[in-house]
Amino acid sequence: MFNNFPLWPEQASTMAGNVDALYIFLIIVSGLMTLLIFVCLVFFAARFRHRQGVLAEQIEGSMPLELTWSIIPMFVFLVIFFWGAIVFFKERTPPRDAAEIYVVAKQWMWKLEHAEGQREINELHVPVGRDVKLIMTSQDVIHSFYVPAFRLKQDVLPGRYTTLWFRATKAGTYHLFCAEYCGTQHSGMVGSVVVMEPAQYEAWMNGGTTGPLSATGEQLFAQLGCSTCHKADGQGRGPNLHGVFGHPVVMEDGRSVVADENYIRECILDPGSKHVRGYAPIMPTFQGLVSEDQLNALVAYVKSLGSDKGDAPGKVSAAAPQLQNNQAQGNPEQGSQVN
Numbered sequence: 001m002f003n004n005f006p007l008w009p010e011q012a013s014t015m016a017g018n019v020d021a022l023y024i025f026l027i028i029v030s031g032l033m034t035l036l037i038f039v040c041l042v043f044f045a046a047r048f049r050h051r052q053g054v055l056a057e058q059i060e061g062s063m064p065l066e067l068t069w070s071i072i073p074m075f076v077f078l079v080i081f082f083w084g085a086i087v088f089f090k091e092r093t094p095p096r097d098a099a100e101i102y103v104v105a106k107q108w109m110w111k112l113e114h115a116e117g118q119r120e121i122n123e124l125h126v127p128v129g130r131d132v133k134l135i136m137t138s139q140d141v142i143h144s145f146y147v148p149a150f151r152l153k154q155d156v157l158p159g160r161y162t163t164l165w166f167r168a169t170k171a172g173t174y175h176l177f178c179a180e181y182c183g184t185q186h187s188g189m190v191g192s193v194v195v196m197e198p199a200q201y202e203a204w205m206n207g208g209t210t211g212p213l214s215a216t217g218e219q220l221f222a223q224l225g226c227s228t229c230h231k232a233d234g235q236g237r238g239p240n241l242h243g244v245f246g247h248p249v250v251m252e253d254g255r256s257v258v259a260d261e262n263y264i265r266e267c268i269l270d271p272g273s274k275h276v277r278g279y280a281p282i283m284p285t286f287q288g289l290v291s292e293d294q295l296n297a298l299v300a301y302v303k304s305l306g307s308d309k310g311d312a313p314g315k316v317s318a319a320a321p322q323l324q325n326n327q328a329q330g331n332p333e334q335g336s337q338v339n
């Protein structure tokens with residue numbers, strides 16, 4: 001439908017049909033209302049026009065009429081509200097087993113990194129028929145990730161992650177736009193999403209990689225000295241991170257927070273705001289010490305430590321324990337020496 005109508009982008013994701021149906025419904029409702037208003041306008045103008053010798057009569061309200069034009073629109077708006085909410089929540093709730101892609105926006109390009117390690121700039125390759133989750137952040141100002149053919153748009157913000165997901169339904173190359181004014185070259189911050197048949201995609205995937213993102217994260221975890229405190233056996237000065245992702249964590253003040261991507265991010269950049277019960281607040285901030293790409297790798301690593309309680313703790317060796325815990329030095333709170 002509408003394939004040759006330039007105002008209507010191609011439908012290439014499972015969500016596109018839902019969004020279009022709602023949009024068409026809105027156009028029809030607005031069109032009918034506009035029509036009704038203009039028909040009434042013309043009709044009443046003719047019917048109650050000024051005539052010689054006829055005095056205008058003042059009408060003082062009508063309960064049935066007022067109830068009618070209040071109650072009918074209310075139901076129409078409720079339909080729009082619930083329909084919209086259903087589409088919104090579907091679009092905002094990524095399926096659990098989706099393939100994950102980290103997106104870093106910057107003036108003025110899109111940097112994309114697959115969990116498997118492939119890096120791309122202004123191009124995103126995905127297979128047909130697979131759920132894909134985008135974990136997005138910005139290195140500078142606010143951008144917006146917009147793929148019209150998928151009916152997807154989400155602001156990409158500095159300092160936090162926003163997520164999106166989609167499942168492409170048709171092989172092809174689709175526009176990727178930045179949809180938030182972000183400076184001089186905003187209009188040039190474009191790219192494409194290349195949807196490939198699974199076999200082709202496999203071939204593309206195998207064409208050179210730096211290894212999984214989580215492995216990069218594991219190296220960083222050791223280099224930065226994280227592993228000296230966050231020990232897999234739970235004996236470190238920081239919490240064991242195995243099986244943390246996706247589960248509630250109890251804070252010192254009794255709050256319970258579910259460990260998602262944003263939680264891990266904040267723990268790294270602003271550990272003071274996330275004081276886990278039972279541990280001294282000795283973790284230093286890594287604000288300014290790690291790039292967005294490195295942060296993504298660290299997040300991917302913590303996620304890879306398992307979100308299932310059944311995961312055997314300690315199966316990943318705490319890398320490079322010989323590294324000194326210099327990250328914690330100089331912290332006045334550092335009272336208890338464990339090692």
Ligand code: CUA
Nearest residue numbers: 143178180182
């Ligand atoms: Cu980035 Cu506009």
